[in-house]
Amino acid sequence: GAVVSQHPSRVICKSGTSVKIECRSLDFQATTMFWYRQFPKQSLMLMATSNEGSKATYEQGVEKDKFLINHASLTLSTLTVTSAHPEDSSFYICSARVLFSGGLLYNEQFFGPGTRLTVL
Amino acid sequence: DQQVKQNSPSLSVQEGRISILNCDYTNSMFDYFLWYKKYPAEGPTFLISISSIKDKNEDGRFTVFLNKSAKHLSLHIVPSQPGDSAVYFCAASASLSSGTYKYIFGTGTRLKVLA
Numbered sequence: 001g002a003v004v005s006q007h008p009s010r011v012i013c014k015s016g017t018s019v020k021i022e023c024r025s026l027d028f029q030a031t032t033m034f035w036y037r038q039f040p041k042q043s044l045m046l047m048a049t050s051n052e053g054s055k056a057t058y059e060q061g062v063e064k065d066k067f068l069i070n071h072a073s074l075t076l077s078t079l080t081v082t083s084a085h086p087e088d089s090s091f092y093i094c095s096a097r098v099l100f101s102g103g104l105l106y107n108e109q110f111f112g113p114g115t116r117l118t119v120l
Numbered sequence: 121d122q123q124v125k126q127n128s129p130s131l132s133v134q135e136g137r138i139s140i141l142n143c144d145y146t147n148s149m150f151d152y153f154l155w156y157k158k159y160p161a162e163g164p165t166f167l168i169s170i171s172s173i174k175d176k177n178e179d180g181r182f183t184v185f186l187n188k189s190a191k192h193l194s195l196h197i198v199p200s201q202p203g204d205s206a207v208y209f210c211a212a213s214a215s216l217s218s219g220t221y222k223y224i225f226g227t228g229t230r231l232k233v234l235a
Contacts, residue, residue, distance in 0.1 A: 034222065044225045093163050109223060111163035
């Protein structure tokens with residue numbers, strides 16, 4: 001259980017275009033999803049926390065108008081990189097937090113496989 | 121300000137021996153700690169966690185030790201296997217105090233288990 005998928009796994013786009021990345025929890029409902037960004041050989045940096053039905057909470061330094069997050073349902077959150085530039089090229093990873101599953105209390109985040117974005 | 125630090129960027133261990141990965145944190149509000157394993161171009165995979173009310177948690181070959189007074193945790197892998205070769209991240213959360221359950225990740229340690 002606790003499988004998280006991301007789509008697409010890899011995307012190459014031209015500078016100035018917008019790219020949407022989907023994050024889905026496949027076998028559980030996730031009230032909270034997180035979006036991370038990882039640069040080569042660096043740690044995972046939290047970008048924002050996404051709660052179903054409400055506005056995302058962005059970390060300091062992350063432009064909310066640049067990285068639009070929508071969490072419209074308990075199984076889907078989307079990250080849209082608007083007007084992408086080469087410096088936005090990175091590995092984007094989402095995670096979903098499981099609170100209760102099968103009557104048990106959890107506090108782990110389960111991560112998607114990531115999306116490699118390359119902006120030319 | 122790096123609240124979670126993994127001071128060893130890499131570690132090489134012989135197959136069958138013990139791997140010890142270390143993690144230090146600065147925020148005393150952290151009350152939940154986790155270890156994740158990550159392969160290149162993949163998302164992290166959860167390994168093991170520990171609450172601040174415990175000082176040890178064991179799951180198969182993986183054991184996590186927490187020393188709250190030293191603000192230090194470690195992951196022991198015994199015996200190490202070549203398939204354990206990956207980057208290991210520790211993460212900390214101040215879940216009870218903040219309620220947001222967000223994780224702060226360390227910088228990772230690349231483990232290489234030599235056959």
